[in-house]
Amino acid sequence: MGRYFFRRFLYSLLTIWLIASVTFFMMHAIPGGPFTREKAIPDEILRVIEAKYNLDAPLYEQYFDYLKGLVTFDLGPSFQKVGTSVNDLIVAGFPNTAKVGFFAILAIIVIGVPVGIVSALKQNKPLDYIVMFGATLGVTIPSFVIATVYIYIFAGKLGWVPPFGLRNAVSYIGPMIALSGYSLSFVARLTRSSMLEILRADYIQTARANGLSEYSVIAKHAVKNAVIPVITYLGPTIAAIMTGSFVVERIFAIPGIGRYFVESVTNRDYTTIMAVTVLYATIYVFMVLLVDIAYALVDPRIRFEKEKA
Amino acid sequence: MNNILLEVSNLRTSFYSHLGEIQAVRGASFQLEKGKVLGIVGESGSGKSVSALSVMGLIQEPGKVKEGSVINFLGRDLTSLSNKAMSKIRGNDISMIFQDPMTSLNPVYSIENQMVEVIQRHQTITKKAAKERAVEMLKLVGIPQPEKRIKNYPHQFSGGMRQRVMIATALSCNPQLLIADEPTTALDVTIQAQILELMKDLKTRISTSIIIITHDLGVIAEICDNIVVMYGGTIMETGTEQDIFYNPQNPYTVGLHQSIPKMNVDEKARLVPIKGSPPDLLHPPIGCPFAGRCPHAMQICLEEQPPTFSISENHTSACWLLHEDAPKVGDYITAEVVSE
Numbered sequence: 175m176g177r178y179f180f181r182r183f184l185y186s187l188l189t190i191w192l193i194a195s196v197t198f199f200m201m202h203a204i205p206g207g208p209f210t211r212e213k214a215i216p217d218e219i220l221r222v223i224e225a226k227y228n229l230d231a232p233l234y235e236q237y238f239d240y241l242k243g244l245v246t247f248d249l250g251p252s253f254q255k256v257g258t259s260v261n262d263l264i265v266a267g268f269p270n271t272a273k274v275g276f277f278a279i280l281a282i283i284v285i286g287v288p289v290g291i292v293s294a295l296k297q298n299k300p301l302d303y304i305v306m307f308g309a310t311l312g313v314t315i316p317s318f319v320i321a322t323v324y325i326y327i328f329a330g331k332l333g334w335v336p337p338f339g340l341r342n343a344v345s346y347i348g349p350m351i352a353l354s355g356y357s358l359s360f361v362a363r364l365t366r367s368s369m370l371e372i373l374r375a376d377y378i379q380t381a382r383a384n385g386l387s388e389y390s391v392i393a394k395h396a397v398k399n400a401v402i403p404v405i406t407y408l409g410p411t412i413a414a415i416m417t418g419s420f421v422v423e424r425i426f427a428i429p430g431i432g433r434y435f436v437e438s439v440t441n442r443d444y445t446t447i448m449a450v451t452v453l454y455a456t457i458y459v460f461m462v463l464l465v466d467i468a469y470a471l472v473d474p475r476i477r478f479e480k481e482k483a
Numbered sequence: 484m485n486n487i488l489l490e491v492s493n494l495r496t497s498f499y500s501h502l503g504e505i506q507a508v509r510g511a512s513f514q515l516e517k518g519k520v521l522g523i524v525g526e527s528g529s530g531k532s533v534s535a536l537s538v539m540g541l542i543q544e545p546g547k548v549k550e551g552s553v554i555n556f557l558g559r560d561l562t563s564l565s566n567k568a569m570s571k572i573r574g575n576d577i578s579m580i581f582q583d584p585m586t587s588l589n590p591v592y593s594i595e596n597q598m599v600e601v602i603q604r605h606q607t608i609t610k611k612a613a614k615e616r617a618v619e620m621l622k623l624v625g626i627p628q629p630e631k632r633i634k635n636y637p638h639q640f641s642g643g644m645r646q647r648v649m650i651a652t653a654l655s656c657n658p659q660l661l662i663a664d665e666p667t668t669a670l671d672v673t674i675q676a677q678i679l680e681l682m683k684d685l686k687t688r689i690s691t692s693i694i695i696i697t698h699d700l701g702v703i704a705e706i707c708d709n710i711v712v713m714y715g716g717t718i719m720e721t722g723t724e725q726d727i728f729y730n731p732q733n734p735y736t737v738g739l740h741q742s743i744p745k746m747n748v749d750e751k752a753r754l755v756p757i758k759g760s761p762p763d764l765l766h767p768p769i770g771c772p773f774a775g776r777c778p779h780a781m782q783i784c785l786e787e788q789p790p791t792f793s794i795s796e797n798h799t800s801a802c803w804l805l806h807e808d809a810p811k812v813g814d815y816i817t818a819e820v821v822s823e
Contacts, residue, residue, distance in 0.1 A: 376587045379581065380588065380589075381589065382570070384578070384601040385570045385605060386574070387604070390604075398592075474593070
């Protein structure tokens with residue numbers, strides 16, 4: 175098992191390198207550069223600036239320089255915010271994004287999964303209909319609508335929460351709802367349908383036939399099987415949420431890194447593009463690895479096959 | 484008559500679908516004596532599995548055991564018990580094993596985990612003692628190296644071995660009654676024989692009474708003391724193994740016999756299938772459920788359900804041909820049964 179995961183770890187590094195390389199060359203293939211302005215900068219000045227940032231060097235040289243920086247965790251200077259390094263931007267923004275993201279993920283797991291289970295147990299009863307109606311809304315209403323309505327009601331009309339920023343505990347609630355709304359609803363639906371399928375499984379009938387209590391039949395025998403597809407979904411979702419959302423961070427004015435995903439591309443801010451891409455790729459790849467570990471813990475069949483592999 | 488372990492009378496179980504009431508079992512009555520083996524035979528949809536699940540109290544929504552049904556188990560009417568009270572009986576006094584051993588064990592828990600849970604549910608013993616009991620049961624059903632194998636997960640066992648594990652679990656609390664619902668159907672033929680051999684062996688070694696449900700007369704031929712033949716949710720014929728095999732008194736039973744291959748018959752002779760298909764239990768027939776497929780059907784068979792005629796002490800058959808006014812089809816039955 176240890177060897178398997180060591181190998182998977184190496185594959186993960188390889189994946190991140192591939193993503194970084196593809197992004198690097200694609201980014202340079204887009205017309206324009208970090209210093210292209212509507213009001214054209216005189217050629218001489220542009221050349222000086224490009225020389226300063228080494229942008230006049232051949233692309234392969236820039237590429238190897240970049241990789242060198244990456245392995246030493248030096249992401250380079252920001253082209254937009256003169257005097258700050260990309261490392262500073264990430265270090266300043268990522269904790270805010272991660273804090274909100276963590277609570278959103280917590281909500282997805284702690285609320286989404288139990289709600290799905292209860293809904294399945296009450297299939298075709300009023301509670302099930304209400305929950306599934308809510309979940310359908312959650313999946314279909316965009317996060318910016320949820321965020322705007324939330325601010326309008328709770329910050330504007332009622333004044334219970336601050337309209338922006340992360341100043342106190344209650345200020346986390348809004349971003350958490352907006353960020354988790356879709357995935358929470360999706361997880362509830364996924365858990366419900368998975369649970370309904372498992373409840374019809376033969377081994378559930380066996381568990382009942384062996385006289386196990388209804389609590390054990392559900393909580394022990396059904397749930398562990400039912401969460402397997404949910405785990406699969408959660409891996410990429412956690413990566414996406416931990417790296418923030420442009421829309422949600424913009425509306426709630428959270429100084430996170432979500433905005434860099436959009437701003438850096440429109441600005442051709444090469445180093446920032448690379449930083450957020452590599453960060454997202456890293457979290458994604460390791461979440462997938464984590465999902466595989468979780469699989470092996472939940473499902474012995476997978477453990478067995480991997481040992482043989 | 485104090486020897487009766489289970490007495491089912493007038494069992495009616497229906498499923499309420501959006502199409503209407505599907506009457507899966509329509510007034511079945513049978514009984515089982517202590518220490519005996521009862522076979523319930525019938526084709527798909529005859530109500531045999533639903534009868535067994537009704538006894539277990541395992542009929543799930545939208546199904547329901549209807550009013551008036553009595554399932555008397557050692558003096559208690561099981562239909563009146565709550566699900567909680569029933570769960571104390573299930574696995575402890577009455578156990579059940581199912582058709583498909585490949586899917587009947589929970590894939591994410593080890594055999595030890597699953598067996599110990601059942602034993603500890605019904606007996607107040609330590610985990611260690613429960614494990615010892617589980618190992619002992621696995622040994623009894625012929626699992627090699629039970630101390631080692633108990634740590635394995637279901638996917639590490641073959642189908643036949645899984646059915647042995649199912650049987651071991653079912654018998655681990657010394658139930659008075661074991662219900663085996665098509666225990667060999669999903670297994671290949673050599674494994675079928677092994678499992679049947681095991682059940683025959685267990686029958687002599689433990690005091691558990693057994694109900695075997697099957698569509699295959701061959702399966703129950705050697706192991707059963709008494710046989711119930713079910714069709715269309717009703718009981719067609721009951722009798723001892725001798726009665727059903729050598730003196731069947733119901734055209735449906737005869738049809739079943741004719742449709743199974745036999746060793747000592749001319750190899751060019753064709754099997755005689757029962758023509759047609761079973762009745763629609765959403766709109767069950769008014770008369771005898773078999774009338775539409777019966778070669779001897781009369782007018783009354785379509786109009787009125789036949790009463791149960793008693794042929795001998797243990798042998799009964801629901802067929803109008805046994806009425807004293809019925810035309811004598813003569814030895815329509817014995818003539819077609821190949822004596823062995």
